[in-house]
Amino acid sequence: MTDAKTLSYINLYAILGTLENLCELDSKAKDLLKDLKKPISIGFDVKGGPSATITFSKNGCRMEDGIKPCDIKLPFSSPEKFNGMIDGTVTPLPSKGFTKIGFLTKTFVALTDRLTELMRPTPEALEDREFFELSTTLTFYTIAVALAQIGNQDEIGKHSASYMVDGDLLFGINDGPTATLRVKDHHLVTIKQAPEKPRAIMKFADLDLAYALFTGTANALECVCNGSIEIHGMASMIDNMNRLLDRVALYLA
Amino acid sequence: MSKYPVYNHDKGREYFDRALKVIPAGIYGHLGPSEGLWIPIQKWPFYSSRAQGSYFWDLDGNKYIDYMCAYGPNVLGYNDPDVDAAAKAQMEKGNCTTAPSSIMVDCAENLVDTVASADWAFFCKNGSDTTTLAVMTARAHTHKRKIIFLKGYYHGDFQWAQKIDYPGILPEDVCHNLVAPWFDLDALQKLYDENDGDIAGLIAQPYDHGNFYDNVPANKEYWTSVRKWCDDHGVVLIFDDVRAGFRLDIAGSDHYYGIKADLICFCKALANGYNMSALCGGEHMKATVSGMTYTGSYWMSAVPFAACIACIDKMKKIDLPSLCRKLGTQLTDGLKEAAANNGFHLVASGEPALFYLRIADDDSLMLHQEWIAECVCRGLFLASHHNHFINGSLTEDDVKLSIDIAEDAFNEVRKNHPELR
Numbered sequence: 155m156t157d158a159k160t161l162s163y164i165n166l167y168a169i170l171g172t173l174e175n176l177c178e179l180d181s182k183a184k185d186l187l188k189d190l191k192k193p194i195s196i197g198f199d200v201k202g203g204p205s206a207t208i209t210f211s212k213n214g215c216r217m218e219d220g221i222k223p224c225d226i227k228l229p230f231s232s233p234e235k236f237n238g239m240i241d242g243t244v245t246p247l248p249s250k251g252f253t254k255i256g257f258l259t260k261t262f263v264a265l266t267d268r269l270t271e272l273m274r275p276t277p278e279a280l281e282d283r284e285f286f287e288l289s290t291t292l293t294f295y296t297i298a299v300a301l302a303q304i305g306n307q308d309e310i311g312k313h314s315a316s317y318m319v320d321g322d323l324l325f326g327i328n329d330g331p332t333a334t335l336r337v338k339d340h341h342l343v344t345i346k347q348a349p350e351k352p353r354a355i356m357k358f359a360d361l362d363l364a365y366a367l368f369t370g371t372a373n374a375l376e377c378v379c380n381g382s383i384e385i386h387g388m389a390s391m392i393d394n395m396n397r398l399l400d401r402v403a404l405y406l407a
Numbered sequence: 408m409s410k411y412p413v414y415n416h417d418k419g420r421e422y423f424d425r426a427l428k429v430i431p432a433g434i435y436g437h438l439g440p441s442e443g444l445w446i447p448i449q450k451w452p453f454y455s456s457r458a459q460g461s462y463f464w465d466l467d468g469n470k471y472i473d474y475m476c477a478y479g480p481n482v483l484g485y486n487d488p489d490v491d492a493a494a495k496a497q498m499e500k501g502n503c504t505t506a507p508s509s510i511m512v513d514c515a516e517n518l519v520d521t522v523a524s525a526d527w528a529f530f531c532k533n534g535s536d537t538t539t540l541a542v543m544t545a546r547a548h549t550h551k552r553k554i555i556f557l558k559g560y561y562h563g564d565f566q567w568a569q570k571i572d573y574p575g576i577l578p579e580d581v582c583h584n585l586v587a588p589w590f591d592l593d594a595l596q597k598l599y600d601e602n603d604g605d606i607a608g609l610i611a612q613p614y615d616h617g618n619f620y621d622n623v624p625a626n627k628e629y630w631t632s633v634r635k636w637c638d639d640h641g642v643v644l645i646f647d648d649v650r651a652g653f654r655l656d657i658a659g660s661d662h663y664y665g666i667k668a669d670l671i672c673f674c675k676a677l678a679n680g681y682n683m684s685a686l687c688g689g690e691h692m693k694a695t696v697s698g699m700t701y702t703g704s705y706w707m708s709a710v711p712f713a714a715c716i717a718c719i720d721k722m723k724k725i726d727l728p729s730l731c732r733k734l735g736t737q738l739t740d741g742l743k744e745a746a747a748n749n750g751f752h753l754v755a756s757g758e759p760a761l762f763y764l765r766i767a768d769d770d771s772l773m774l775h776q777e778w779i780a781e782c783v784c785r786g787l788f789l790a791s792h793h794n795h796f797i798n799g800s801l802t803e804d805d806v807k808l809s810i811d812i813a814e815d816a817f818n819e820v821r822k823n824h825p826e827l828r
Contacts, residue, residue: 155578314572321771353771378441379432381448387771389444389792390619397572 156405160307162203162233164405165240168299169269170198170208170217175295175346176269177214179288186264187212194257197224197250203233210261226251226258290361291331293368295346298325298333300402301395302342308405314397315340321353323391327364328357335395354387356395370403410815411785418466419453437478437793444792450780458485460800463788471788472809474738476796479650479675483721484800490679490717497713508709510716517716518687521723523658524646524667525687529696531706534649534674535563537686538610540701541670542567544686545608545643548695552583553602555595555609555642559617560586562610562647589615589623592632599640608643608670609633613651613660614758618792619772621765622757630664637669643692646671649684653677654731654760654797657723659687676722681714722799728760731797734806735759738797741810749817750827751778763794768827774820781816 176183187210195209199221207222208215221227227250230236238244248255271279272289273296280286304311305318318337326332326348334349335342358364359382366372374396377383385392426433434453436442445451452465461484464470476482483490501508515528531537542554554567562568566580585602587594599606611633614625637644646661646668653676656663661671669692674684682705688696739755739762746753751774752767766775772791779791787809789795821827 310572310578313570355773375441376432379434379439379448380427381440384447385444386446386776387773388619389772394572397574400574401572 155310157308158233158237159203160304160311161405162200162236163303163307164300165237166198166200166204166206167217167303168296169240169273170206170266171299172273172292172296173208173215173265173269174217175292176265176272177210179291180268180272183265183268184214186261186268187214190261194254195222195224195226196258196262197221197227198230198236199227200230200233200236203230203236210257224250225254286365287330287361290327290365290368294327294331294364295333296406297368297399297402298335298346299344300406301325301335301398302344304398304401304405305340305342308401311398311401312340314394314401315342318342318391318394319353319388321388321391322349322351323388323395324349324352324355324357325395326357327361328359330358330361330364337391352387354389354391354395355385356392357384359383368403374399409785409819411812413784414452414465414467414469414786416449416452416465416467416469422466423453443790444776446776446780446791450784452783460484460486461798461802461805469786471783471786472805472812473788474795474797474809475788475790475793476798477680478793479796480678480680481796481798482653482676482727483679483718483725484798485680487679487718487721487800489721490681490714493717494681494710494714497710500709502710503705503708507707508712510709510712511707514712514715517719518673518685521657521719522671522673522687523662524669524671524689525659526690527688527693527696529686529701530712531684531686532682532703533563533684534647534672535565535568536703536706537649537672537674537684538562538568538645538647539565540686540696540699541645541647541672542608542610543699543701544670544688544692544696545610545645547699548643548692549607549641551605551607553585553598553606554583555585555587555598555606557609557611557615558586558588559615559620560610560612561617563649590625590629592636595633595636599642604640606640606642608645609637610645610647612647613655613664616650616757616761616763616794621754622761622763622794624758625664627665630661630666634666643669645669648672649674650794651758651761653719653722654728655758656728657719663728677718678711678715679718681711681718683708683711683715725799727799730799730801731760732758734801734803735762735797737803738762738806738809739764741806742813745810745814745817748814749821751817751821757794760797761794762797764789774824777823778816778820781819782813785812785816787812787816 190212193211197207199205205221207224208217226248228246229249239246275289305315323335332348334345363382423433440448455463456466518528519525569576571581585598615623648660651660652673661668670688736759743753754765754767755762757763776791779789782789
């Protein structure tokens, strides 16, 4: 049971939001941006759903919430239409920025294709350790952001969030990426760095375990039992984050 | 140097590694690392090799004084000679038979004579069996659908008692559950009005003894007003006494709070570890329960009935509730003093017989989890997230030993945190 509105929040903030990390960590993505002469921004405006602006420069990209002054604006009449763009069944029509359409159709598409290659990898590609580590790291960031979207938008996810107390939850992988899930009045925000003073901690032993969890071949509770997931602190936060994690799999399947 | 050496659990770990291959999660549920919050797992013993009185021993030969009491069933002490003798005698006569043993009747009569609100007893195996039967009975009795729960509730793990976001639970499984805050009669009325009176029952533990927060005892005024509200609105009042039963009052926790519930659920302390549970209730509910389709393969096994009779008789003989209150108070007073001696603020809440502990010096519970782990690996078995249990075999010397181990553990935590000085 998923809903289109929640999926649109995940698609925008979690999936397209991972372009930030892709452009920072992946040499092929860096190559696509290196010749950019000046920054260019794309605004995504989903009626009845989320809106955000991604600004690309030769140094990478950054997503900001809401529609900022942008070079290309892509309006979507519904969450379903926006989700259609993500799964390739809808071609977006810009309402602004026709002269910069080339960036949209070439560079942006090349970046999202590269993201897809890494986020939906073939078994052969994963045999390359460097590819595997990048793929799992990017998946981690996508999931970390998706957790907050599900806790804020999905009806069952909101139930889990309603049991979470205020504070920062550290969610991370040993020797890998770390994020903060910040809870305030049962509203969740993901920050892609470790908190200063976590109220709860959930850390995976390594990237291999994270990959197994993300692909459903391992279960988080089982890993807590065998010690490969380390937890500390306010367990009710971790418990409810696990329930959100279950629903992430449903949306990202 | 620590006064109480830190245990190692090599053999326990070896067994656990074997278990992980053949048992989901190794030890699933509340007795295992996940729900039991073994943080860090290395400090916990995994398995027991034997038990006696207030103690158990692990596979590595380490001895633990046990305040979790198998999460409640150990109410008189492990291997209580009177209960075990009664069980053994019954075992020689018969246990799981086609025609149930007549000791079932003796057991029901004993419960009816003991529990103030009981005019009958319906036997099952686990607490969930009885809470489920109670909810079904409330619906059958009133022909209404909704059940009111109180916030922080736990009434077992059957589908209806779980929450909508739990794995395997459908929205339809829990769509007739309503949740009200504790100690708020207006909230009950609001739920009643919002649902056009379609309320079959209210199920609650005797007081707010949820996990992860200080437990809040109830009082007679509260329960008297809830009783009246249920009567005025035709709502069946169900007391879930599975956890607290007999430790507060041999006549039932509803009696302790000055009321009679319509239905009351017992399990843990009923037979000192022999597996049985019972739903009891007033005469006015008996015809409805008689018509329920509800049974199980082992629900009329005779050995637990014999153990139950012996257990109830002994709980009365030693005045278990008074003993639990006295020793629970001595223990928690001593633990708080040991904490203060080391610069920590330990909060003990709830009823002394089922005390809940929390170090209040940080709001993440990490310090508390650290102290609990240091206690466990020195032989004082506590839990960081759940209330504890006093048992009838506990002595004042055991309490003194416990406080001494706790102080040693506090000292260790203090040494590990120079920033707190």
